[in-house]
Amino acid sequence: MSELKGGAAAPVRPYIDRDSDQPVYVQLADILRQQISAGAFRPGEQLPSEAMLVRTYQVSPMTVRRAINLLTDQNVVTTVQGRGTFVKAVQLGAAAFDLSDLQAMFSDDAVVKLVEARFVAADERTARKLQIEVGEYAIYIRRLLLIHNEPAFYHRGYLIYDPTRPIVESELEVTVLKGLFDGTGSPLIKRGELSMEAALLTEEEAAILQVSLPAAGWLLEHRFFDFDDKPVSWGWFVCHGDRFRLHTKIGLE
Amino acid sequence: MSELKGGAAAPVRPYIDRDSDQPVYVQLADILRQQISAGAFRPGEQLPSEAMLVRTYQVSPMTVRRAINLLTDQNVVTTVQGRGTFVKAVQLGAAAFDLSDLQAMFSDDAVVKLVEARFVAADERTARKLQIEVGEYAIYIRRLLLIHNEPAFYHRGYLIYDPTRPIVESELEVTVLKGLFDGTGSPLIKRGELSMEAALLTEEEAAILQVSLPAAGWLLEHRFFDFDDKPVSWGWFVCHGDRFRLHTKIGLE
DNA sequence: AAGTGGTCTAGACCACTAT
DNA sequence: TAGTGGTCTAGACCACTTT
Numbered sequence: 001m002s003e004l005k006g007g008a009a010a011p012v013r014p015y016i017d018r019d020s021d022q023p024v025y026v027q028l029a030d031i032l033r034q035q036i037s038a039g040a041f042r043p044g045e046q047l048p049s050e051a052m053l054v055r056t057y058q059v060s061p062m063t064v065r066r067a068i069n070l071l072t073d074q075n076v077v078t079t080v081q082g083r084g085t086f087v088k089a090v091q092l093g094a095a096a097f098d099l100s101d102l103q104a105m106f107s108d109d110a111v112v113k114l115v116e117a118r119f120v121a122a123d124e125r126t127a128r129k130l131q132i133e134v135g136e137y138a139i140y141i142r143r144l145l146l147i148h149n150e151p152a153f154y155h156r157g158y159l160i161y162d163p164t165r166p167i168v169e170s171e172l173e174v175t176v177l178k179g180l181f182d183g184t185g186s187p188l189i190k191r192g193e194l195s196m197e198a199a200l201l202t203e204e205e206a207a208i209l210q211v212s213l214p215a216a217g218w219l220l221e222h223r224f225f226d227f228d229d230k231p232v233s234w235g236w237f238v239c240h241g242d243r244f245r246l247h248t249k250i251g252l253e
Numbered sequence: 254m255s256e257l258k259g260g261a262a263a264p265v266r267p268y269i270d271r272d273s274d275q276p277v278y279v280q281l282a283d284i285l286r287q288q289i290s291a292g293a294f295r296p297g298e299q300l301p302s303e304a305m306l307v308r309t310y311q312v313s314p315m316t317v318r319r320a321i322n323l324l325t326d327q328n329v330v331t332t333v334q335g336r337g338t339f340v341k342a343v344q345l346g347a348a349a350f351d352l353s354d355l356q357a358m359f360s361d362d363a364v365v366k367l368v369e370a371r372f373v374a375a376d377e378r379t380a381r382k383l384q385i386e387v388g389e390y391a392i393y394i395r396r397l398l399l400i401h402n403e404p405a406f407y408h409r410g411y412l413i414y415d416p417t418r419p420i421v422e423s424e425l426e427v428t429v430l431k432g433l434f435d436g437t438g439s440p441l442i443k444r445g446e447l448s449m450e451a452a453l454l455t456e457e458e459a460a461i462l463q464v465s466l467p468a469a470g471w472l473l474e475h476r477f478f479d480f481d482d483k484p485v486s487w488g489w490f491v492c493h494g495d496r497f498r499l500h501t502k503i504g505l506e
Numbered sequence: 507a508a509g510t511g512g513t514c515t516a517g518a519c520c521a522c523t524a525t
Numbered sequence: 526t527a528g529t530g531g532t533c534t535a536g537a538c539c540a541c542t543t544t
């Protein structure tokens with residue numbers, strides 16, 4: 001009867017199913033999101049008040065609150081105290097690219113080949129980044145990450161050399177690179193700074209990645225700190241531009 | 254007495270200030286985060302149970318819940334029903350780069366110069382992307398974004414031509430580009446797909462951006478959909494690799 | 507004054523995990 | 526069985542905005 005379009009049933013029904021395995025607040029958020037998506041509330045427009053939603057859907061104020069909070073977290077609506085809840089317009093600046101695609105590549109058929117590992121005396125920049133003295137020793141490592149036997153990532157980095165902390169040995173292993181992505185890595189690391197750049201590959205980088213020049217690539221610079229807030233490593237992942245893209249979506253659906 | 258290190262006072266006190274303007278749940282989350290950051294709970298270790306926190310800090314279960322939820326949202330802890338709450342290890346794969354840096358550039362001293370706008374017959378790829386027929390007309394626009402009078406972004410794109418919807422005129426304006434970033438843009442757009450690539454600039458791109466070849470740059474491809482889920486535009490922002498970097502942090506602090 | 511979102515309570519009940 | 530997180534209630538009180 002109410003099937004306006006003769007297709008599949010609507011994925012979200014406009015009422016709360018008390019026996020569902022989905023929490024009520026998730027159901028309510030889904031209902032509202034679906035209504036916004038269908039155009040019932042346009043960007044800039046006001047949603048029904050929380051009190052109204054409480055009456056409409058017969059749930060407690062706290063549950064409505066949680067549903068609305070979900071939508072604010074998802075960048076779908078904004079709330080203004082004393083005024084109401086409003087639908088947000090799509091915002092390019094809110095787009096976020098995460099490294100899960102990269103993570104997927106690592107969990108694949110990945111093999112790390114250690115190209116070089118040696119002690120080096122820190123130059124001015126390295127010393128500053130690792131917060132050590134110029135001329136102090138650090139460990140310089142170069143590694144190549146092969147995926148399906150093809151060179152995919154070239155990693156160079158400096159590691160703090162501290163005989164009292166056995167972080168160095170483990171850092172050389174494959175597992176650490178993987179662990180960095182999936183969170184099974186060293187519990188000694190407290191935080192990290194990352195920055196990403198698009199740049200021309202150097203001759204060395206192109207040679208080791210087996211691409212011909214000129215070529216563009218990603219440079220992912222990273223620095224990690226321990227729980228004393230002291231740097232433990234600084235380096236770059238380099239990857240040919242053709243080898244991956246970052247993807248994301250904004251808005252609804 | 255309890256000043257172990259004779260420095261500044263600790264920024265977060267290990268108790269709840271009922272008169273603070275910060276909500277209790279935020280204060281509690283801060284306390285726990287600070288304790289984790291200080292090494293009181295290491296990655297993998299278990300936090301005190303919620304019941305324990307209720308007793309310790311004299312707050313209601315719901316308030317503890319909100320504090321813990323904050324920390325899970327911030328990727329600091331994970332909860333496992335029936336087992337407990339555990340500190341997360343730093344996870345590279347969870348790193349997310351957002352375009353707020355880019356947004357900042359747009360809100361600066363930005364001027365859009367319309368380079369070209371004309372009707373084109375859609376080729377196979379354009380037709381597919383805009384979900385129109387091959388040979389149907391679309392609008393092709395090229396724009397240059399100047400920041401402090403320097404060419405910064407080169408934007409090319411195809412727009413749906415639909416006389417019934419006056420989206421075209423407004424799309425040509427500066428405000429739309431800005432609005433896309435800050436969310437004041439068209440309320441007609443429901444969602445978008447974005448993808449980012451590192452690539453060599455073409456001769457045309459390099460010329461218009463006034464850089465010499467070879468050069469590497471960012472390609473930000475975007476496609477936007479209206480509330481009928483029909484594509485309204487498809488295009489790319491191109492930018493010289495030196496002109497910006499993406500930054501982010503993972504872990505605590 | 508009336509209406510809005512924001513916080514917080516003090517419990518109840520449930521689902522899951524360990525022992 | 527005891528302990529854990531997860532949901533939900535039915536209100537109270539507050540801060541803010543609009544009329």
